Amino acid sequence: xxxxxxxxxxxxxRTSRGGGEVPPPTYRGxxxxxxxxxxxxxxxARLRRARLGLAVALLPIFMFFISIVSAYVVRQGLPTFxxxxxxxxxxxxxxxxxxALLLVNTGLLAASSLTAELARRQITRQAALAPVQSIPGxxxxxxxxxxxxxxxxxxxxxxxxxxxxxxxxxxxxxFYLATNASSSFVYLLTAAHGLHxxxxxCVLIYASVVSLMHRPVEGRRIVVDVTxxxxxxxxxxxxxxxxxxxxxx
Numbered sequence: 001x002x003x004x005x006x007x008x009x010x011x012x013x014r015t016s017r018g019g020g021e022v023p024p025p026t027y028r029g030x031x032x033x034x035x036x037x038x039x040x041x042x043x044x045a046r047l048r049r050a051r052l053g054l055a056v057a058l059l060p061i062f063m064f065f066i067s068i069v070s071a072y073v074v075r076q077g078l079p080t081f082x083x084x085x086x087x088x089x090x091x092x093x094x095x096x097x098x099x100a101l102l103l104v105n106t107g108l109l110a111a112s113s114l115t116a117e118l119a120r121r122q123i124t125r126q127a128a129l130a131p132v133q134s135i136p137g138x139x140x141x142x143x144x145x146x147x148x149x150x151x152x153x154x155x156x157x158x159x160x161x162x163x164x165x166x167x168x169x170x171x172x173x174x175f176y177l178a179t180n181a182s183s184s185f186v187y188l189l190t191a192a193h194g195l196h197x198x199x200x201x202c203v204l205i206y207a208s209v210v211s212l213m214h215r216p217v218e219g220r221r222i223v224v225d226v227t228x229x230x231x232x233x234x235x236x237x238x239x240x241x242x243x244x245x246x247x248x249x
Contacts, residue, residue: 046222047222051226054226058233061237068192069189072244075185076092092181093183094182095175095183095186095245095249097245101165101166105159105166106238106242108159109159110235112155113235116148116228116232117228119148119152119228120225122146122148123211123217123220123221123225124221147208149207149208153204153205156201163194189241193237193241200227200231204231210223
């Protein structure tokens with residue numbers, strides 16, 4: 001007895017590039033969206049872009065202070081015309097800086113830069129251990145994380161309070177904003193640095209809040225890392241300003 005069997009044609013994919021055949025599609029991850037080939041975010045690339053963006057943003061700030069310092073030097077050696085004597089005179093008055101108080105403020109800012117670096121290293125270590133902790137059955141124990149960002153914000157606030165006290169001491173010594181061109185430059189430099197530091201404290205508070213949220217540790221690392229580098233820049237900028245005012249006054 002004859003039996004009937006149905007045959008279903010099957011098409012075997014061919015990967016040869018000869019004869020005009022089209023190769024199977026392949027997925028290429030990456031690109032400019034910060035994603036890897038496996039579909040997960042590339043936090044390393046995001047961190048590099050964030051650091052580059054910070055460097056670009058810090059450049060005009062640095063040039064701004066360089067312009068003020070240049071104007072300070074030019075004005076210091078520039079004579080002014082006196083209407084009473086009809087002659088050019090040197091009216092530059094050296095500012096009697098409260099060096100002891102400014103040294104204490106510098107120490108506070110140095111300590112805050114140290115705590116910012118400890119916060120950056122702490123979150124970097126947590127990000128490095130995150131893949132290991134995600135393995136089932138693997139535990140690294142309960143590690144204590146100190147609130148270094150909060151300590152940095154407190155020390156930075158202490159520095160700003162100390163700067164205000166330095167202004168009060170300058171006023172007690174007879175140096176006000178409009179006393180002389182020299183005192184005007186001192187107030188301008190310290191006030192401009194203080195305003196940029198206030199912005200840094202706001203970013204520190206934001207980074208502290210982000211660290212408390214249940215977000216991927218790699219994403220939180222980017223915020224803390226960029227904030228710490230900005231704070232280091234503010235510290236070294238102040239050291240340059242203080243040294244300049246000390247030796248050039």
